[in-house]
Amino acid sequence: MPDNWEFVLAAYGLAALLLGGYWRRLRRLERVLTAAPSEREGIGGGASPSPMRSMPLPPPEVRERRSP
């Protein structure tokens, strides 16, 4: 039977991509959560119940108008 190295590389490569992708997601989430609250609002939107749900903040002039 041929050695089929390309299948071996594909399997390990795909696994590395999946694991690396999850690790990067955890790192990104950690950065968001450790960021200063103002930065976190910029990333998470502040209005959203979860910091992962991204909703961009309105421009500063709109925010000023909204604030009491």
Added chain:
Amino acid sequence: MHRALGWLTLLALAAGLVMGFGIAPREVTQGHVQRIMYLHVPSVLVAYLAFAVVLGASIAYLWTRRQEADRLAQASAEVGVLFTAITITSGSIWGKPTWGTWWTWDARLTSVAILFVMYLGYLLLRSMIEDRERAARYSAVLGIVAALDIPLVHFSVYWWRTLHQPPTVLKPGPAAMPSVFVAALLVNLAAFALLYAYFVLTRVRLLRREQEVLV
């Protein structure tokens, strides 16, 4: 402690690669493609472990209503889905040169696909319910029900006629392969178990921080 676990995991993964590609010899029948086993088998065993932890943590949550149990269940389910995805993709890639097909609806493959979809549904359910307590309660029930598929996956190769071979590691009696193959498999299993622990600890910590931020 957490950082040390990360480095230990990295070392173990490197050792696993050395064992799988450097120490373990080329298998006579399948050739080098058999080396996918050192990825495929540990990932499915760690997925079993992850979903067993979801089961335990879900029962603990319903019993005690402690947030820590719910966080552990969520983190473990996420990592379990990740390892199940690796199991399915590596198995499919291994199946093509050995069975001549990427996928077949045999009992083992189908039950693993159901397992994957059920825990994806678990994660989806969590993300859809705004009320944290209600999300925890509903997903705990689903976490218990979904675990029923784990024995079905494992014993499917005995209960039905399948293309998939019987278990290599989780079976009574001695392993049906030379000790060097078993050693390579066990080193990779240990590495994947460490990776699971590292991911789950990180995710639990982040979930705790996320809740602190939102309060």
